[in-house]
Amino acid sequence: MKILRYVLSLLAFAPLAAGQTAGMSFTYKVGGFVPPPQTVDLTIADGSVPNLVAQVVHGDSWIVAVLNGAQSPCYLTVSVDPSNLAPGTYSGTVVITSAAGFSWLGPSLVIVSLTVEPPVLITNVANAAFPALDLAPNTVSLAPRSMATIYGTNLADSAASSAPPWVNTLGETEVHLASATCTDPSCDLIAGLIYASPSQINFLVPDTADTGPILYRIVLLRDGERIDNLYMGPGPGRVIIDPSGTADYNVVFQTGYDCLFSASLSDPASCGLSWTGGEDRAPVGAVTDALSGQLISTQNPIYQGRLVTLWMTALYGGVTLSSATGLRTANTIAPVAFGVAESGKDLTTSFMSPMPLWAGESPQFIGLDQMNVEFPTCTNAPLATTEKRYDAFLTYTSHETGSTARIYLPFSVRPGDPDCSW
Numbered sequence: 225m226k227i228l229r230y231v232l233s234l235l236a237f238a239p240l241a242a243g244q245t246a247g248m249s250f251t252y253k254v255g256g257f258v259p260p261p262q263t264v265d266l267t268i269a270d271g272s273v274p275n276l277v278a279q280v281v282h283g284d285s286w287i288v289a290v291l292n293g294a295q296s297p298c299y300l301t302v303s304v305d306p307s308n309l310a311p312g313t314y315s316g317t318v319v320i321t322s323a324a325g326f327s328w329l330g331p332s333l334v335i336v337s338l339t340v341e342p343p344v345l346i347t348n349v350a351n352a353a354f355p356a357l358d359l360a361p362n363t364v365s366l367a368p369r370s371m372a373t374i375y376g377t378n379l380a381d382s383a384a385s386s387a388p389p390w391v392n393t394l395g396e397t398e399v400h401l402a403s404a405t406c407t408d409p410s411c412d413l414i415a416g417l418i419y420a421s422p423s424q425i426n427f428l429v430p431d432t433a434d435t436g437p438i439l440y441r442i443v444l445l446r447d448g449e450r451i452d453n454l455y456m457g458p459g460p461g462r463v464i465i466d467p468s469g470t471a472d473y474n475v476v477f478q479t480g481y482d483c484l485f486s487a488s489l490s491d492p493a494s495c496g497l498s499w500t501g502g503e504d505r506a507p508v509g510a511v512t513d514a515l516s517g518q519l520i521s522t523q524n525p526i527y528q529g530r531l532v533t534l535w536m537t538a539l540y541g542g543v544t545l546s547s548a549t550g551l552r553t554a555n556t557i558a559p560v561a562f563g564v565a566e567s568g569k570d571l572t573t574s575f576m577s578p579m580p581l582w583a584g585e586s587p588q589f590i591g592l593d594q595m596n597v598e599f600p601t602c603t604n605a606p607l608a609t610t611e612k613r614y615d616a617f618l619t620y621t622s623h624e625t626g627s628t629a630r631i632y633l634p635f636s637v638r639p640g641d642p643d644c645s646w
Contacts (some may be wrong), residue, residue: 244332244592251339252306253378264334266291266320276320281315285335306340307553311508314338344451346376346442346461352426353475353537356507356629357622363462365471365623368431370538371591372463374399374442375424381447389589390428391414398445401463402452403438409450409520412443413465416591429465437466470623473540474595476631477510482522485613485634490588495522509618509631510535514596525634526616528601528641531581533559539593543585552585560597564646565615565636571646573619575600576643599635601642603626608643 250259266276278289278300288303302318318334333486348357352371358364366372380395392398397420400412417429432438442461443452453461464471483495487504494504501507514531518524526532541556557580563573583595599616616635621628637644 241579245335245555246333247335247337248302249337249339250304250306252304253341254311255343258306259303259304263302264300266298266300276629277374278320279319279321281312281317281319283336283338286314286338287316287318288333290319293508300334302334302336304336304337304338306348308340309340311340311342314340325423342378344376344378344444344446346374346379347462348375348460349442349531350375351371351472351475351537353477354472354507354620354629354631355471356478357620357627358625359627360625361460362625363464363611364625365464366429367467367473367538367540367552368429368465368467368542369591369593370373370429370472370475371418371426372429373424376460378422379425379444380420380422383419383635385419386417390418390591392416394420395422395424396447399425400443400445401430401440401465402443403440413440418591419499420615429463429538432465436468437464437470464624466623467542471538472620472622473538474534474536475620476534476618477534478507478631479510479519480508481505482508482632482634484565484568484615484632485522485525485636486615487611488522488634497521506615506632507630511633520633522634525613527634527636527638528599528644530599532597532599534595534597535586536593536595537591539583539585539595543593546584551587554583554593554595557595560618562594562600562633563617563619563630565617566613571614575580575616602644603642605642605644608637608639608641611638612644613637614644 246264248262253261276291278291280287280289286305290301292299308319316336317334320332348361349364351366352373352607355373355393380397382395384394386394394417398417399417403411413430415430418426440463442463443450480497480499481501482497484504484506488495491504499646512518512533514533520532522524539554543552543554546553559579560577562575564571564575577597577600580595580597586592586594615633616633617630619628619630
């Protein structure tokens with residue numbers, strides 16, 4: 225379905241006198257409908273019929289100017305043909321002159337501007353915490369209350385963000401999720417928006433009481449107009465909201481890339497938090513010391529028994545408001561399975577934490593989840609005499625793409641800690 229969004233702005237409504245300049249502005253979205261013509265009144269004040277000639281002197285490949293003949297009132301009608309124009313801004317000019325025998329003081333101008341916008345295009349939808357899970361573009365399974373990201377072109381008019389509680393409109397855009405079994409807009413789920421820009425939208429997946437998995441398609445409302453591909457096939461823009469357990473749950477947010485801690489001594493130049501990967505560098509996550517709030521990093525590694533907070537999205541099983549604490553608490557709390565690697569070799573994938581102290585929706589950030597948990601301790605082990613550096617990790621597998629990705633944590637066995645000799 226082709227969607228039109230045009231902006232009409234006629235800058236001169238009064239009769240156009242000789243020597244004056246009027247302006248017209250058109251906007252056309254590639255693949256949409258051509259905007260309707262606009263007119264300028266050329267009637268002379270005494271009611272006579274001006275004997276005028278209109279000529280396109282610039283923009284003749286896409287401007288059509290037509291006078292309505294020897295009538296009073298007399299109008300100039302201008303239309304545009306953007307079908308062969310690439311996205312961009314164009315300007316043209318229509319010159320109006322008098323024919324012989326009519327007193328016209330000089331040429332009058334109509335300046336015509338045309339903005340050709342790229343089409344609204346969704347190239348990928350991914351879990352916002354760790355987009356690498358859902359690449360290459362494909363249908364994505366998302367948990368209710370998870371944060372997700374839409375990537376594409378011309379998704380919103382401008383960049384804008386909101387604070388919790390999230391709003392439904394940003395950058396003149398709304399995100400709706402339309403059921404595959406219902407074509408009526410009343411069936412839509414409306415998402416809360418965290419951030420919107422022409423190339424990216426971050427939204428909160430609506431919570432639904434339906435038993436999943438349920439297939440939806442992304443529908444955008446741009447400046448009040450519905451952009452909806454009813455016949456969308458498999459691929460970007462299709463979302464499965466899955467409360468049943470196969471979506472990506474408990475995903476810790478990626479904060480960038482840092483060196484693998486086990487390589488920090490042999491390759492110190494690879495260390496440093498940034499959004500650039502590379503040799504001996506890996507994705508690291510939003511994990512903080514539960515008491516100080518300091519980010520776990522190569523300068524502040526995790527160690528056995530350390531109480532940390534995992535900042536994540538989509539706690540498994542959802543949350544329920546606790547009457548005891550007044551906080552939205554996780555319905556299902558279970559130990560966390562960490563993996564441990566050294567120099568690219570996995571030592572274990574089941575380094576189990578104790579039962580988390582608490583998990584639920586962040587009191588500070590609505591929609592963002594957190595888990596307070598103690599990092600595991602090696603049992604029945606002698607004490608270490610020297611420091612050992614490992615790469616702890618959390619593993620996630622996309623149900624739809626089958627791709628597996630990891631969030632890493634620098635893990636230090638300090639002198640005097642149990643010596644984890646796997």
